[in-house]
Amino acid sequence: MSVWRNVGERTVYENRWCQVAMADVELPDGRHLDHTVIRLRPVAVAAVVNEANEVLLLWRHRFITEAWGWELPSGGTGEGEDPAIAAAREFEEETGWRPGPMRLLLAVDPMPGISTSHHRVYWSDQAEQVREVPVDVIESARREWVPLETVPTLIARGEIRSANAVAALLMLHHRRLG
Template structure:
């Protein structure tokens, strides 16, 4: 079996959101290499699909990639916070809608070759409008988008986030067959 072994790490940078470590990795042939490891707290992602098979999405700009796209509300889980609770909290803060009971849809590791970022995506089939989003600055607008349009949005590059692509395709499959 071909296994890379982490023989130890030292921290190159750290703040409350991220720790960047350098790992001493031994390859199966005995060679060593320095490998960057980005350690992040778990991410909770949320979505709601209504009776019309529409999903509430955020239209937002990401300065890092200088790109606009549709995304799902998401954020880091707080210390000791259950991921489903964090997902519901993020959804409410970013949309102004309070989701019904959250169910786990999927879990993904978007960049397992370099990062410990683990994303758990939750969904609900109901939500109640409670007002304006507390974190409205996070998106330019929020819209209910038909699940049937998901492949077209992805093809046009309007859904760029890996967790959103995976979740929306899974929901489309589950709800529309």
Template structure:
């Protein structure tokens, strides 16, 4: 089996959230190339589907892409923090709702050709409103959106985040069959 071999890396930039490395990669035919590797902390993502088959989404603007869209609460996993706990924490901080038992829905690596960004997506079938979100600046609004609307929202470009697209399509399949 022919595989690319990482012969070593050196850091070209680093801060508390990201490390950018340059890797010396040997291709199966023996050639070498410099390859950028973006190393990130694992990401925890959370979603809740209520008894009416609605999912709580965040409507937010991303300055990097200049686009508005529906997203799921997410954030980096803290040192020693279990991803399910991080997902529940992020959900409450960004929505003001405390989720019930979090179950692993799926894992995704949105950009495996350049990044170690590993996303673990959790879901719950219950949540309790506990007050205004602590991190309300993360979104313009929060809404319970019917799961049946998910394919149309994705098709028209209102859901652009890879982890949200993956999770919402999986929930649509699981909850609505």
């Protein structure tokens, strides 16, 4: 059996959002290597699809990758917070729409080779607009209902780059239109 074993680690940086550690990893052949481990809070993601099979997306710039793209509303879950409630909260804060009942769509670990970032994506097929301007208006340049049928093209053009959004939107595309 080919198992890498963490035999110990030391923190090299920590703040309220993340912890970066250096792990002493024993490989199956007995050799050791230093491996960076990034520990992050779990992430809750929300997708809402309306009766016209449109999904509400955020158009935003990410300074780290210097790229614009469509994303789903998301954010970290608080200590002990139900991720479905966190997803609904983030959706409302970032869009001005309150989602209906949230159902788990999928759970993904976008970078399991280096990070504990665990993303749970919830979805709803109903929402009510509760404010014209979202609470977190700085989260995106605009918010639009985008037809699910355009998702594969948007991904191919690089307009949807976030791993959790790609996975969730392709799954919703398949469920609703496939």
